[in-house]
Amino acid sequence: MSSERESRRLDVRLVPFAVTCWATTAVGILWGSRTAWCLVGGAFLAAVVLVSTGVRSGTSSWTPHRTATLALLLFGSVCSTAVAARVQAAEAHPMVDLASKGAWVTLVVEVADDPQELASFGRRVLVDTHLYEIRKATETIRASGTIVVLAPSDGWRGVLPGQKVVLRGQLSPPLHRNLTMATVRVSGPPTEVGPAPPHQRWAGTLRARFAAAAAVLPPDEAGLLPGLVVGDTSSLSTEVKDDFTTTGLTHLTAVSGANVSILLGAVLLLVRALGLGPRAGAVLAAAALVAFVVVARPSPSVLRAAVMGSVALLALVSGRRKQAVPALAAGVIALLMWSPALAVDFGFLLSVTATAALIVVAPVWVDILVGRGWPQAAAEMVGVAVAAFAVTAPIVAGMTGTVSAVSVGANLLVAPVIGIVTVLGAVTALVAAIAVPVAELTVRLTQWPLWWLVTVADHASRIPGASILVPSGPVGALLVLSAVLLGGVALRARGLRLMLLGVAVGLALLWAPVWPSSLADGA
Numbered sequence: 001m002s003s004e005r006e007s008r009r010l011d012v013r014l015v016p017f018a019v020t021c022w023a024t025t026a027v028g029i030l031w032g033s034r035t036a037w038c039l040v041g042g043a044f045l046a047a048v049v050l051v052s053t054g055v056r057s058g059t060s061s062w063t064p065h066r067t068a069t070l071a072l073l074l075f076g077s078v079c080s081t082a083v084a085a086r087v088q089a090a091e092a093h094p095m096v097d098l099a100s101k102g103a104w105v106t107l108v109v110e111v112a113d114d115p116q117e118l119a120s121f122g123r124r125v126l127v128d129t130h131l132y133e134i135r136k137a138t139e140t141i142r143a144s145g146t147i148v149v150l151a152p153s154d155g156w157r158g159v160l161p162g163q164k165v166v167l168r169g170q171l172s173p174p175l176h177r178n179l180t181m182a183t184v185r186v187s188g189p190p191t192e193v194g195p196a197p198p199h200q201r202w203a204g205t206l207r208a209r210f211a212a213a214a215a216v217l218p219p220d221e222a223g224l225l226p227g228l229v230v231g232d233t234s235s236l237s238t239e240v241k242d243d244f245t246t247t248g249l250t251h252l253t254a255v256s257g258a259n260v261s262i263l264l265g266a267v268l269l270l271v272r273a274l275g276l277g278p279r280a281g282a283v284l285a286a287a288a289l290v291a292f293v294v295v296a297r298p299s300p301s302v303l304r305a306a307v308m309g310s311v312a313l314l315a316l317v318s319g320r321r322k323q324a325v326p327a328l329a330a331g332v333i334a335l336l337m338w339s340p341a342l343a344v345d346f347g348f349l350l351s352v353t354a355t356a357a358l359i360v361v362a363p364v365w366v367d368i369l370v371g372r373g374w375p376q377a378a379a380e381m382v383g384v385a386v387a388a389f390a391v392t393a394p395i396v397a398g399m400t401g402t403v404s405a406v407s408v409g410a411n412l413l414v415a416p417v418i419g420i421v422t423v424l425g426a427v428t429a430l431v432a433a434i435a436v437p438v439a440e441l442t443v444r445l446t447q448w449p450l451w452w453l454v455t456v457a458d459h460a461s462r463i464p465g466a467s468i469l470v471p472s473g474p475v476g477a478l479l480v481l482s483a484v485l486l487g488g489v490a491l492r493a494r495g496l497r498l499m500l501l502g503v504a505v506g507l508a509l510l511w512a513p514v515w516p517s518s519l520a521d522g523a
Contacts, residue, residue, distance in 0.1 A: 010360065013068075014329035020076045021333050025343035028083035030177055033091055036084030043077035083340055090179055093145055094134065099171040099182035106168045107184065108133035109147055111159050113297055117234070123153040131181065132164065145181040146341075148174065155189020157234075160204045161297055162197040165190035178341040203295045207232055209432040213439035221450035225443070227253035228418075228453075229425035230296045243457035246467045248389070248396075248407025249414065251354075252453075254301070254347075260309025262422045263292055295429070301347055303338075307331040308355045324359040328352070346399045353391045362387040385411045390484050398477030403468045406460045413456045417449035424449075 028036030050070050054062055090096070098105060109132060115125035127149040134141040149156075149167065159165060169186035196204065207230060214225045220240050226232035233241070233253050244250045267288045271281035289306060296302045311328045332352060335342055342348040362383045369379035389408050397403050404410075424446045432439035460466060470476040 010325050011323070012325055014326040014333075016068075016072055017075050018329035018332040020072060021079045021336050022343055024076055024079045025083045025336050025340045028080065028087050029179060029340065029344050033084050033088035036080050036087055039080040040077050040084055043073050043080060047073040047077065082337070086179065086340060090145065090181065093181050094141060094143060095131070095145060095147070095171065095181040098134075099173050102170060102172060104168065104170050105184070106135040106166065107131060107147065108135065108164060108166050109149070111161050111163045111165065112146075113161055114232075114234075115151075115153075115156050115159065117153065118150075125151055125153050125156050127151060127156060127159070129165075135166075146179060148180055148183045149186060150183060151186045152188065159190070159193065160196040160200045162200040164194035166192035176344070178344050180341075199294050203297070206295055206429060206433050209436050209439070210429040211235060213428055213432045213436050213443050216440045216443060217447055217450065220454045221447060224253070224450055224454065225421070225425055225428075225446060228421055228450075229259070229429060230292075231259075231302070240454060240457065243454075243461040246404060246406075246461035247410040247457050248404035249410055249453075249457055251350075252414075252418065259296075259422060260289065260292065260306050262419050263288060263426055264309065266419075266423045266426075292426075301345075304335055304342065304348055304351055307335055308351045311355055311359070328355055328359065346395065350392050350395055353395065354388050357387040357391040358384060361391065381412060381415050385415065390488070393484060394477040394481040397470050397480040398473055401470055401472030401476055403470055403480055404466065405468050406463055406466045410456055410460045413460075414453050417452055421446050421449045421453070 024036070024039055027039060047070055050066065050073065054066060109129035112128040112130055115127045118124050118126055129147045129149055131143055131145045131147050134143055149169070151167075151169075167184070167186050167190045169184040171182045171184050174180035174183055195201075207226070210230070211222075211226050211232065214222045216222070217225065220237060223233075223235035223237055224240060226234075227236050231254055236253065241250075241253070244253060264285050267285050268281055271284055276284075289310070293302055293306050296305075308328075308331065311324055311331055335348070362380075365387060366376075366379045366383035369383060370376060374382075385408050389411070393403055393407070424442070428439050428443045428446070431442055470479055
């Protein structure tokens with residue numbers, strides 16, 4: 001029995017290092033290089049004090065706890081040094097002074113991701129780019145850094161990641177503190193556009209052929225399928241987007257760890273069916289992961305999803321949370337070292353917490369439900385959906401000022417078809433690369449599951465109180481967190497469970513007269 005408890009115990013030794021890396025990086029980005037250098041000095045001074053007191057006390061005082069604390073302090077000082085140097089370089093960047101003056105400049109940049117449409121700005125797009133040159137009348141300055149371009153849709157929607165473009169526009173300070181050098185507003189298309197890299201041309205062609213094959217479906221379903229498979233929401237209608245936001249299904253239309261884990265899981269099932277060995281399976285899974293990242297675009301959000309999905313799949317396939325937790329912590333550290341801006345990105349926070357819920361919280365709840373007589377499949381569906389909602393709802397509340405009251409129910413209703421749509425959609429994308437007419441036949445297999453997704457989102461969003469307004473920021477996050485904790489305590493007591501059930505029934509009866517008209521409007 002003790003060995004079984006030992007095997008189920010989580011290995012959290014790497015977690016403090018991931019938290020330290022995340023915290024020091026975020027503090028440096030949000031509060032500047034001076035604060036980051038103060039962290040460096042504080043961590044190093046604490047390490048010196050710890051070593052000196054240990055030397056005075058003798059070798060017997062060097063306990064594993066003291067050694068781990070010293071390692072954490074040294075690691076924190078290294079992380080703080082790295083972010084301090086990057087932030088200090090960003091603060092001294094020539095674009096910062098130009099942006100503060102609202103200067104007009106000519107820039108050579110490389111497109112980093114697909115243009116994102118901005119509904120609140122009319123027909124305009126937001127384009128993340130990497131700076132190459134600042135062209136002035138008398139000189140050309142070679143420089144690097146991240147630049148956000150706010151541009152009209154015409155002339156910009158077709159640019160591909162990896163293309164170098166020349167633009168002229170007016171600079172302004174960055175919209176967010178995330179190591180972005182500046183925002184540049186342009187009023188027309190780029191003056192020069194270079195060729196895209198071969199892999200990006202291939203990815204762009206595949207995405208276009210996939211969208212063409214999906215066009216045989218009804219409009220809502222045709223716009224939804226590319227979003228579910230490769231995160232391409234350019235054809236998704238505003239109504240469906242709003243419905244998905246209200247019902248807490250937006251994560252389905254963005255490239256997430258769930259996409260990656262489903263696709264890799266399908267590859268591993270195919271490997272087992274063909275009787276291939278583990279090495280062949282690892283090679284095929286790695287090839288599928290690389291192909292997916294290229295097609296979905298190798299942006300920080302996609303690479304984040306690839307890492308989180310791989311960690312989640314490790315937990316599900318191996319059944320060993322003990323291995324998955326250090327893998328998650330190592331993934332967080334690696335991603336933050338590669339792209340420090342992720343430390344202040346809400347998407348990264350949501351992705352990490354959802355993955356942690358999947359590998360830490362959900363298995364415990366699944367075991368509890370199974371122990372109470374639930375079927376394994378039902379227990380897993382409910383455990384995963386509730387765990388994901390519980391850990392992400394406070395973050396979403398702080399970010400958007402809303403909480404979806406129907407999120408758990410909507411996610412449970414659509415859960416059985418997500419894997420089907422993802423796998424069939426990926427197969428359709430592969431077939432579309434060879435022959436679009438054949439892909440138009442295979443894509444019809446996704447029509448009913450897609451219809452179910454659209455219908456659930458439409459009807460659930462029309463339920464009164466589907467989206468609850470809360471204060472945005474830390475206040476809203478704390479309110480929702482308190483509600484989640486209170487709900488968790490209430491569900492452990494039979495009397496409180498009955499009281500909550502009575503409240504739910506009372507609210508249902510109160511809103512019952514409104515349902516028929518709401519459902520009729522959505523039909």
